[in-house]
Amino acid sequence: MNDIASRVLYFAREFSGIPNSPFLYGPVLTKIMALLDEWSIPEISRTSSRSHGVFWMDEFALYVHFRRGRACRPLLIDSHLDHPGFVFNSQGNGFGFGSLGFKRIAGLLKKHGHIDLRIYNPKGEFTGLAPLTGMNGFNARLEPERRIENNSHGMWNVPDFELQNDKLLMYSADNMIVTDVMLALIEQIALSPAQFPDLDVTFVFTFLEEVFEASAAGIAMRGRMPIGRLDSNWSVIVLESMEPVALTGKERKFDGSSLKGLRLEEDADAVDFRQPGGRVSSIYKTLDLPLPGPDLGVAIKVNDMDCVYGYQFPGQPNLSEELLLAAARRVSPVFQHTVFGGACNGTAFSLYGLTGNIATLSVPNPLKHNIGKNGEIVPEEVRLSDVAAAGNIMLDVLMRSGEPVSGGGAGLARRLKETDLTPDPKTARRLKAERSAIAWGARARLKGQRYFHDNFVEFVLDRSRAAFSRIREAVEARLG
Numbered sequence: 001m002n003d004i005a006s007r008v009l010y011f012a013r014e015f016s017g018i019p020n021s022p023f024l025y026g027p028v029l030t031k032i033m034a035l036l037d038e039w040s041i042p043e044i045s046r047t048s049s050r051s052h053g054v055f056w057m058d059e060f061a062l063y064v065h066f067r068r069g070r071a072c073r074p075l076l077i078d079s080h081l082d083h084p085g086f087v088f089n090s091q092g093n094g095f096g097f098g099s100l101g102f103k104r105i106a107g108l109l110k111k112h113g114h115i116d117l118r119i120y121n122p123k124g125e126f127t128g129l130a131p132l133t134g135m136n137g138f139n140a141r142l143e144p145e146r147r148i149e150n151n152s153h154g155m156w157n158v159p160d161f162e163l164q165n166d167k168l169l170m171y172s173a174d175n176m177i178v179t180d181v182m183l184a185l186i187e188q189i190a191l192s193p194a195q196f197p198d199l200d201v202t203f204v205f206t207f208l209e210e211v212f213e214a215s216a217a218g219i220a221m222r223g224r225m226p227i228g229r230l231d232s233n234w235s236v237i238v239l240e241s242m243e244p245v246a247l248t249g250k251e252r253k254f255d256g257s258s259l260k261g262l263r264l265e266e267d268a269d270a271v272d273f274r275q276p277g278g279r280v281s282s283i284y285k286t287l288d289l290p291l292p293g294p295d296l297g298v299a300i301k302v303n304d305m306d307c308v309y310g311y312q313f314p315g316q317p318n319l320s321e322e323l324l325l326a327a328a329r330r331v332s333p334v335f336q337h338t339v340f341g342g343a344c345n346g347t348a349f350s351l352y353g354l355t356g357n358i359a360t361l362s363v364p365n366p367l368k369h370n371i372g373k374n375g376e377i378v379p380e381e382v383r384l385s386d387v388a389a390a391g392n393i394m395l396d397v398l399m400r401s402g403e404p405v406s407g408g409g410a411g412l413a414r415r416l417k418e419t420d421l422t423p424d425p426k427t428a429r430r431l432k433a434e435r436s437a438i439a440w441g442a443r444a445r446l447k448g449q450r451y452f453h454d455n456f457v458e459f460v461l462d463r464s465r466a467a468f469s470r471i472r473e474a475v476e477a478r479l480g
Contacts, residue, residue: 004184004395005388011180012170016161019120019153020172021085022097023442025207026449027124028081028176029062032205035183036064039190044226053190056226059447060218060439062205065227066189069198071401073319073357076202076230077394078216078345079179079239080209083172084369086117086132086154089452092142094154096135098210104375105135114143115377120153122450129157151450156370158379166384173365173380178239179205181391185398198402202227207446209345214442216348217435223354232313235320235357237397238345239390241382242360243368244292244299245341247281281339283419289338289412294366297334298389300324301360304340304347306431307423308416313356318413319405320359326405327396332389337412339421351432359413363390 020028041053041064051068084098096102108115114131121127127148134141140154155171162169170177182203189196202225206215216238223230284291292299302309302321310318328335346360363386372378416422423431445451448458 004188004391005384007184007187008177008180008387008391009168009384011183012168012177013161015176015180016170017126019085019118019124019155020081020083020176021087021153021155022082022208022210023087023445023451024122024151024153024449025081026122027120029205029207029449030124032062032183035187039187041186041190050227052193053186059207059443060215061207063225064186064203064205065201066196067200067227068193068196069402071198071200072404073401074200074202074228074234075397075401076204076234076236077182077185077239078204078206078236078349079182080175080206080215080345081179082208082210083174083176084210085156086140087451088119088140088142088148088152088154090148090150092130092144092146092148094140094142095138095451096140097138099369101369101371101375102135102137104371107375108377109133109135116157117142117154118157119148120155121149122151122153124153127152130154150452150454156377158370158377160379162379163384168382168384168387169379170382171370171379173363173382174241174368175209175239177241177363177382177387178361178390181239181387181394184391185394188395189398196398196401199398200401201398206345208442211442212435212438213343213345213348214435214439215446216345217351218439218443220349220352220354221436221439223352230354232355232357234355235323236346236349236355236359237320237324237394238349238358238360239394240301240344240360240362241365241368241380242299242301242340242342242344242362243366244294244296244336244362244364246291247283247303247305247339247341248279283339283416283421286419287339287415290336292336292338292340294364296336296364298328298332298336298386298393299340299360299362299364300328300335300337301340301346301362302358302411302413303416303421304343306343306347307350307428308413308419308421309346309350309358309360310356310413311350311417311422312353314417314422315414316356318359318411319357321411321413322405323397324359324361324393327393327400328389331392331396334385335389335393339412339416347431348435351428351435361390361393363387
């Protein structure tokens, strides 16, 4: 195992057991901040030099930036810190966030009576097991007599880190395994600067992805950072650990329907879509593309289920796609490059039309969101060879930041822009409005690293912001 892969595994072990339910990113952030201090990376306000790295933070993300030499392009590399899970108030009532497969959870509860959850307080301290006894849609309930701290994490009681030959079993490979890739890259850049003479890179640790990519939407909606505006010169690479599923042939009706309701319906299919015989999109036949699979190597994605990345830049090459393809051909013996289902921060960055250079590099995760092949609760599973490939591809991209990219390739993204993966204007407005409203409405909760209010003032602010967000979404969906 090479050095980058061994460091990724080191960080994976270090972060195992740290809870990361949506909105409650504090424990993971604390650990990352300790590493930045260890690597002598200061806050941006404390230095005028960026060559050895600086960081800053807002309500949406932690950012780590390096600029040295003459890089050909500014690069944004994103990974999110949260994983689908539960957030409970002090009475044991809460919500499940992320695509947990709520229909299958209700079925498991009906069959077994309860499901044990690991409970962690907001500081990330384990407080014991508690039975989940009720699930109604997103609403979750612990046993009636259970009393816990407000804003406690609820996590499945599965192994956090376990090696089995070429496989790594984790509670949250999505998305901690590629967050660990980012940490390994930052460590090398900070401690071995001579290997990266030309660099202009911003690593973004987004706090909330499992709820409609809220953090990435907030960043794209704002369109600026202390180091400058995000524009068409930037290349965006989203690091993910997604299930390599095919885009389905199921028709998706947006007109007159709630997008949130549509997502809940899709979540109900979390087990069904894995069964053989399901319909896949005709796009594979039209473009003569292979189907994705869990054993076909690290995945280079230029689409999510809602859109092709960079669709607002028709006819233009996707330089992020070309960067990843060139690096993969140099360092990875096996990788896949086709059309995929699912959704990630790539969609959020695409909806705001800042840049057409967006791609996702994903470590295949066939048991994503802890959903077993028959709906059972299991640890997620990734191949060590894919983890190593992802690390080496990104290392190659960064070490060659001073080399130009031709932009002359046909590119899959360019071909997909001529298909119905480019959303019509009405659908695009609704997708953007949905994410803008959720990102805006989540700001106070993200800033406070909480979901449930702790006092009456927070209660009033949460309710008023939620109401305004719904109005904002309706107006933006109609007017754009």
